[in-house]
Amino acid sequence: MKFFLLSDNIDTRMGLRLAGIEGVVVHEKHETLEALDRAMADSQIGIILMTEKLIRLCAETVYDYKLHRRTPLIVEIPDRHGSGDSGSIIAEYIKDAIGITI
Secondary structure, eight states, X not given: OEEEEEESSHHHHHHHHHTTOEEXXXXXXXXXXXXXXXXXXXXXXXXXXXXXXHHHHTHHHHHHHHHHOOSSEEEXXXXXXXXXXXXXXXXXXXXXXXXXXO
């Protein structure tokens, strides 16, 4: 099982590459969706790391994968554009999953 990164900036990709994590840099929604679909289809990938900006770019698809697929796990990571507001993201997941606003 390996990690894979979807990033919107080269600095994040280079930093994680130093830790041995491969990935791609994408900027447009269609590029992000194509890269995400390829990563989801790769049976060797167990965890997909995605920057906050890319998750916001294609949130519906990411949330659908998170709710309906067991693997690979999609993990949101902060980047230089990140708000660091993970609490509201978790609340959004709960709202989407079970319809309760906390």
